[in-house]
Amino acid sequence: MKRRLPDVFYNTTSLIGMTIFGISFCMIVFLFILDSFSRTGSPYLGLITFIALPGVMLFGLFVALVGLYRAVRRKRRGEEAKRLPTIDFNESKQRFAFLMFLFGGLGLMLVSGFGSYQAYEYTESVKFCGETCHNVMKPEYVAYQHSPHAKVKCAECHIGAGTDWYVRSKISGSYQVYSTLFNKYSRPIETPVANLRPARETCEHCHWPDHFYSQKLKDRKYFLSDPENTEAQISMLMKIGGVQQGASEGIHAHMYIENEISYVSTDRQRQIIPYVESKDKNGKVTVYRSTELKATDEDLKKGERRIVDCIDCHNRPSHQYRPPEVTLNQALARNLIDRSIPEIKMTAKDALEKPYKTEAEAIATIRADILKYYQDNYKDQFATLQPKLVTAIAQVQEIYRTNYFPEMKVSWKGYPSNLDHVHSLGCFRCHDDKHVSPEGKVLTKNCQTCHTILSQVPPGGKRETNVEGLAFKHPVDIGDAWQTGLCMDCHGPQKDE
Numbered sequence: 001m002k003r004r005l006p007d008v009f010y011n012t013t014s015l016i017g018m019t020i021f022g023i024s025f026c027m028i029v030f031l032f033i034l035d036s037f038s039r040t041g042s043p044y045l046g047l048i049t050f051i052a053l054p055g056v057m058l059f060g061l062f063v064a065l066v067g068l069y070r071a072v073r074r075k076r077r078g079e080e081a082k083r084l085p086t087i088d089f090n091e092s093k094q095r096f097a098f099l100m101f102l103f104g105g106l107g108l109m110l111v112s113g114f115g116s117y118q119a120y121e122y123t124e125s126v127k128f129c130g131e132t133c134h135n136v137m138k139p140e141y142v143a144y145q146h147s148p149h150a151k152v153k154c155a156e157c158h159i160g161a162g163t164d165w166y167v168r169s170k171i172s173g174s175y176q177v178y179s180t181l182f183n184k185y186s187r188p189i190e191t192p193v194a195n196l197r198p199a200r201e202t203c204e205h206c207h208w209p210d211h212f213y214s215q216k217l218k219d220r221k222y223f224l225s226d227p228e229n230t231e232a233q234i235s236m237l238m239k240i241g242g243v244q245q246g247a248s249e250g251i252h253a254h255m256y257i258e259n260e261i262s263y264v265s266t267d268r269q270r271q272i273i274p275y276v277e278s279k280d281k282n283g284k285v286t287v288y289r290s291t292e293l294k295a296t297d298e299d300l301k302k303g304e305r306r307i308v309d310c311i312d313c314h315n316r317p318s319h320q321y322r323p324p325e326v327t328l329n330q331a332l333a334r335n336l337i338d339r340s341i342p343e344i345k346m347t348a349k350d351a352l353e354k355p356y357k358t359e360a361e362a363i364a365t366i367r368a369d370i371l372k373y374y375q376d377n378y379k380d381q382f383a384t385l386q387p388k389l390v391t392a393i394a395q396v397q398e399i400y401r402t403n404y405f406p407e408m409k410v411s412w413k414g415y416p417s418n419l420d421h422v423h424s425l426g427c428f429r430c431h432d433d434k435h436v437s438p439e440g441k442v443l444t445k446n447c448q449t450c451h452t453i454l455s456q457v458p459p460g461g462k463r464e465t466n467v468e469g470l471a472f473k474h475p476v477d478i479g480d481a482w483q484t485g486l487c488m489d490c491h492g493p494q495k496d497e
């Protein structure tokens with residue numbers, strides 16, 4: 001064979017090094033192509049392609065250079081550089097040694113590739129994100145475990161497939177490691193996530209709202225904060241349709257399937273929205289401006305502009321910190337908390353909502369407070385109430401553990417859900433009857449727009465049913481305050497909190 005390089009390159013060590021280098025280089029190219037073409041590719045492929053294999057490649061290069069260095073030194077010392085070993089395939093021993101080397105080497109490559117893949121998979125696993133590294137993320141992790149997405153990996157929403165987002169997430173991840181190590185992270189962790197991957201690229205791997213049709217039934221039971229914990233009920237159909245055969249059906253049609261809606265918000269949490277724009281299929285633009293939130297053109301320029309996607313409504317698909325009204329209603333409805341305990345809704349709510357510094361303090365105080373309340377106010381019945389109270393207290397403590405995280409200053413008050421309008425502004429950020437276009441179109445707050453009340457039971461009253469839809473009756477008499485004001489004024493976090 002004609003030699004194209006100086007003799008010093010042809011030493012055994014350098015050749016082994018160059019072989020390692022060459023194989024890993026080819027594998028990188030191969031995996032990179034594979035990853036670019038697969039839409040649903042594993043978010044983990046990146047580690048092999050970009051971290052493990054380059055490491056092997058550099059090692060090969062290093063070995064080659066060591067060989068080269070040694071060969072040069074030998075030559076300088078006047079020794080004749082060692083020739084390459086001659087392999088004689090007619091000799092069975094040599095043939096065997098060669099095959100051993102070949103398959104052994106290949107096996108080793110496979111095993112180390114597999115090993116680093118596994119190691120990587122672990123660093124991206126839910127357990128690792130939630131427990132090992134991101135202790136800070138206890139609130140997100142605990143809430144996640146109680147969400148409908150408890151079996152979806154963190155990385156599937158936060159990173160998704162493909163290499164570019166993988167690299168981006170690792171860059172921002174490095175900063176997160178730094179801020180955790182040096183205790184620089186903010187409490188609570190800021191929301192919304194500043195540069196979350198566009199939801200269409202993550203959520204839509206599993207959901208396809210274009211093809212939603214029919215409606216979704218919500219059956220709710222409510223309990224008042226009165227001595228009897230009086231029950232009320234509402235059943236309603238949420239109009240969740242997308243676009244079926246060209247006809248728009250409901251909520252999911254309005255966001256981007258039929259129209260492209262964009263908005264400007266002037267606060268960090270995207271709750272204050274003075275400006276909304278809707279572009280229909282033909283490109284016709286309608287601008288809605290709030291008559292209440294006075295924002296100058298200057299303010300609008302400074303604000304954040306966004307095109308509505310899933311996250312603008314479903315911002316808590318996985319990390320739900322629920323208000324006490326919701327959690328307690330659910331526990332009472334399922335009889336996890338005994339409804340026959342007088343005033344239990346009110347006492348439990350007060351116990352949950354007290355400001356605590358640590359979880360341990362909260363757990364202890366919830367128990368002490370509730371027991372004391374019944375000892376003081378229900379002395380005669382206390383003996384019969386006590387066993388029911390013990391179960392109820394355990395439930396309230398569990399609600400606390402899964403929805404409040406005082407060490408990280410996390411609760412429903414700082415993390416408003418946009419898929420709501422009772423406990424946070426939610427849909428009413430835009431649909432408040434106050435966003436008006438120059439042509440006089442209004443973003444309506446009409447109660448039939450998004451859901452139809454099929455049946456309701458007022459507290460202590462009889463069930464009314466009408467499949468055409470009923471007019472909402474507020475469970476307690478507050479006049480027309482629920483029509484003139486926002487539900488959130490009374491049901492949301494109170495101003496001093």
Ligand code: HEC
Pocket residue numbers: 126129130134137140141144149152153154155156157158189190191192193194196311314315316317318319415
């Ligand atoms: C179903 C998709 C989904 C899954 C699974 C998921 N997240 Fe999230 N996560 C989100 C969304 C959506 C947000 C809020 C984004 C926004 O409002 O900008 C978020 C926000 C966060 C935040 C910022 C604080 C906050 O609550 O807004 C952290 C931290 C976080 N997630 C960590 C995790 C961890 C750790 C896991 C796995 C244990 C995980 N996430 C799993 C969708 C998901």
Ligand code: HEC
Pocket residue numbers: 148149152153156157199202203204205206207310311314317
């Ligand atoms: C890996 C697949 C996967 C991804 C990615 C995913 N989801 Fe889901 N999602 C599911 C599954 C499975 C369910 C059904 C869970 C159940 O009913 O128990 C679900 C349920 C839901 C529900 C209904 C919850 C309820 O209360 O009934 C909503 C809303 C939802 N997802 C929104 C989202 C949004 C928004 C995103 C993106 C941030 C997202 N999903 C990302 C798989 C996924």
Ligand code: HEC
Pocket residue numbers: 199200203204207208209216238240251252255308309310311312313314419
């Ligand atoms: C304009 C607000 C809005 C936007 C934008 C939006 N959704 Fe929804 N979505 C809703 C509402 C409201 C419901 C019904 C309420 C509920 O289930 O709690 C719903 C329900 C769902 C459900 C549950 C359906 C069922 O049958 O149980 C899924 C899944 C879902 N949305 C996924 C998505 C995905 C994925 C996107 C982005 C492509 C998206 N949504 C965008 C408002 C929205």
Ligand code: HEC
Pocket residue numbers: 239250251254259261262263273276277278286288308312313418419420426427428429430431443449450
């Ligand atoms: C960023 C502002 C904004 C938010 C937030 C928003 N919407 Fe809308 N919505 C609009 C606009 C703009 C339109 C009207 C589109 C047009 O011009 O036709 C609309 C229209 C609708 C319609 C169709 C109304 C009709 O008269 O046909 C439904 C249903 C709807 N929205 C549901 C919701 C729900 C449910 C939520 C909360 C989960 C929500 N929207 C949150 C901006 C918003």
Ligand code: HEC
Pocket residue numbers: 218220234326419420421422427428431444445446447448449450451472482483
């Ligand atoms: C723009 C769409 C929209 C409009 C308009 C609207 N709602 Fe809602 N409503 C929703 C959504 C979304 C939810 C949340 C569903 C859920 O909790 O899963 C909701 C939930 C509710 C609930 C249940 C709350 C709970 O915590 O169980 C009641 C009651 C309700 N709405 C009443 C009204 C009344 C009364 C009006 C008229 C003043 C109204 N809604 C107008 C979208 C709307």
Ligand code: HEC
Pocket residue numbers: 222223224225226232325326329422474475476478481482483485486487488489490491
């Ligand atoms: C002026 C204050 C005020 C406004 C505005 C208001 N509510 Fe209420 N609401 C109350 C009070 C007070 C109760 C009784 C609470 C209790 O007994 O625990 C109540 C109870 C309820 C309940 C049953 C209790 C529960 O646990 O959820 C529902 C459902 C409800 N309101 C829905 C709404 C909706 C929907 C709106 C907006 C359309 C609204 N409210 C606006 C004051 C208000």
